[in-house]
Each structure stands twice: as C-alpha cells, then as structure tokens.
Amino acid sequence: MANEREKENAAIAAIEFVEDGMTIGLGTGSTAKYFVENLAEEIADGLMVRGVPTSEETRRLAESLGVPLVPIEHVDRIHLTVDGADEVDGHAQLIKGGGAALLREKIIANASDLMIVIADPSKQVEMLGQFPLPVEVTPFGYTITAKKVYDALKAAGVAKPRIDVRNGPGNKPIITDGGNYILDCHCSVIPDAPRAAFELASVPGVVEHGLFIGLARTVIIGQDDGASVFEY
Numbered sequence: 001m002a003n004e005r006e007k008e009n010a011a012i013a014a015i016e017f018v019e020d021g022m023t024i025g026l027g028t029g030s031t032a033k034y035f036v037e038n039l040a041e042e043i044a045d046g047l048m049v050r051g052v053p054t055s056e057e058t059r060r061l062a063e064s065l066g067v068p069l070v071p072i073e074h075v076d077r078i079h080l081t082v083d084g085a086d087e088v089d090g091h092a093q094l095i096k097g098g099g100a101a102l103l104r105e106k107i108i109a110n111a112s113d114l115m116i117v118i119a120d121p122s123k124q125v126e127m128l129g130q131f132p133l134p135v136e137v138t139p140f141g142y143t144i145t146a147k148k149v150y151d152a153l154k155a156a157g158v159a160k161p162r163i164d165v166r167n168g169p170g171n172k173p174i175i176t177d178g179g180n181y182i183l184d185c186h187c188s189v190i191p192d193a194p195r196a197a198f199e200l201a202s203v204p205g206v207v208e209h210g211l212f213i214g215l216a217r218t219v220i221i222g223q224d225d226g227a228s229v230f231e232y
C-alpha cells in the first residue's frame, strides 16, 4: 500500500536531476504532484526553469504554484521529464494512463532527453498487466475499436483480456484532454509488452496506449526514509 511519504521522497530525489536553464516535462498524478510542488519551492528560491505540463490538471497546479510554463509548440528541446507510473517492471517498462493523461505524457516523454519515473514501491511488478492497461481511442467507432483492441491483445499472448470503457460522472465515458475515450484493458498479465505495444499501435482508432517501452531510463522508488535510484 502506497504511503504519501514514499511518493514525496521519490519526487524530492528527482529534484537532484534538475539544473538551471532546463525545460522540464511535468507529469500527472499524485506522485508527480509532489515533484511540481517541490520544483515550485526551488523556483521560489531562484531556480530558473520552465515546465511543459502533461495534462490540463498539471497545468492548473503548476500555474497555481507559480511554475513558469511554455507551450509545447514553442519548445525545441525538453531536457528532462519527471512522471509517475501505474506499474514499473525490472526493465523500466511502464503502464501509465491511470490519470487518463497518457497521450500527452508519451509525447512529452518521447521528446525528452531523459525520462525519470518516480513511484512508491507498490508500483514495482515482476510483469506488467495487473493494473488495467489504458488505451486512448477516438470516440468515433470506439465499440469496433474495442473489439480490435481485444484481438490485438490476444495476438500478443494475453490470455483473457477484458475491455471496459472508462466512465466518469453520469456513467458517461470520460473525455481525455485530447477529446478521446479511454479503454481500460484488464489483462492480469501482459507476457510480451513490446509485442502488445506493437499490436495495439496498429489498430485504427487507437490514438495511444499506456505501455511505455524504452522511454524511462531512470526509475526512482521512494521509501519512508529516502529513495533508491535505478539507471537503465
């Protein structure tokens, strides 16, 4: 079970990677929130950086804390992205998107010189798949897309996928920052995550999926009394 101190200690350890003049991708979620808060304190003390938020939620948080932001369209280099994860395995492969921000998170992580994942120990897994894999899809044709997502996961060796449309208030599908829906794919185990990523990416209607393969090179796991840093 996660505790808040573990999350915050991971975030504090990530601050060590920040240098003056950097453009920094700001992740989404409760762990990333600690990073933005600690970054805001450093900025108040004179650190000169600017942020690129991975969601409207993080944009609002950063603005409220006085973190200078830059529109991604005006950025030619992102030095560092610090973000949370729903699961991380021993190869720094991730499931992300529990907060429905996976599309912007992946665009920004992929554009960054370095992606650092910050997490508490409950996110560490032997194999990905216990956490339902979020897949962002266009509203148009989403029921058909869901069937194709099922086929794609089967082709990737997932034994019995179950696909749910993620609903929000009023039992209506939640709408992502990009105007899309989220399919939560219950897999139990994803035996071959790169294969699943490949199969999912080839389904028309899939905008992005929450498998982050080969993106994170540093994983920081927070503990009660500090944090462990793993380099890949």
Ligand SMILES: O=C(CO)[C@H](O)[C@H](O)COP(=O)(O)O
Binding pocket: 027, 028, 029, 030, 031, 032, 083, 084, 085, 086, 095, 096, 097, 098, 099, 100, 101, 102, 105
């Ligand atoms: O991918 C994400 C949002 O889309 C989050 O990073 C992920 O859900 C982890 O969140 P938290 O730190 O609150 O557990």
